[in-house]
Amino acid sequence: MKIQAAESRIEQLCIEHGLKMTGQRRVIARVLSEADDHPDVEELYRRALVLDSRISVATVYRTVRLLEEKGILERRDFGGGRARYEATEHGRHHYHLIDVDNGRVIEFEDPEHENLMKKLADRLGFEFVSMRLELFGRKKQPVAKAPARVAGKKVAKVHKKGDVA
């Protein structure tokens, strides 16, 4: 008898895309669903091993490539030579600010920004397909101020887990 948690969000998407759900894929899908940071392949592999020890790195590589092709995952490059992954969030683009001192990644949204970029592409004679925006910054001295806000709503989320470039 196999104990089986409910389908993870990403497993759902895999099924919708007609992918064959092997044990390994289920585990990787779950790891990805539960990640709220930007793990690289090695980190995904490590997390997957905790749930199921008969997984190889090769499968992790194959799976992230597959899921990227299906548009379920997005590959990021924050420098450091390895690809990082995160689940595609439809509609709601978000961007990354990388702390140059410790590699930590802060996510932020800026809905207005995407429109600006669409207009810009348009002016250059192009139809907007996608974009990549990374900000690099250095933390200012904390002055005990209110949380960062853009257009009145809380906007940033800081990551902690194995998330250093």
Add this chain to the structure above:
Amino acid sequence: MKIQAAESRIEQLCIEHGLKMTGQRRVIARVLSEADDHPDVEELYRRALVLDSRISVATVYRTVRLLEEKGILERRDFGGGRARYEATEHGRHHYHLIDVDNGRVIEFEDPEHENLMKKLADRLGFEFVSMRLELFGRKKQPVAKAPARVAGKKVAKVHKKGDVA
């Protein structure tokens, strides 16, 4: 007797940074100064070989790394697995629009944009250090229109040389 052209712009910068100017570095500096695209290491090596055949790839790698550390060069990643390089342009940031159909890179400026990003970093509690922005787009049907403009000035420049992602 050695025939020696005038110092290239990048050679100047190297000297200002106190780097030892070997023949190889001079050649690489010149290739970089004359490039107005985003060559990868292999392409730099190829161009350097034309000017001086006793250069090795290892030296090109070592040199671009050094110049990047000194802030003279900037490394770019337009996908395709290899790093691309271009001279740092102080003050005047520029961005890249990649044509998804053929990998061609169009450069554009948007001075307003950089200010927006600085403000954004500030709101998140960070001092702006640098940023990376890549737009991916698909060329619209040419409708015989005037060249793309932003804020009234011509703004885009298209590359041709070995510049396909």
Add this chain to the structure above:
DNA sequence: GTATTTGCAAAGAATTTGCAGTTAT
């Protein structure tokens, strides 16, 4: 049943490095 997927280990691609000899300052 059969086409897909997996693990393993070997192959690849891009980049780095150890070392002995060369060169800029």
Add this chain to the structure above:
DNA sequence: ATAACTGCAAATTCTTTGCAAATAC
């Protein structure tokens, strides 16, 4: 003179692949 630089080939690092065995549907 001497510390830094170079070429070469070997080493590293990240990622892909060929093949025989395993598995989903």
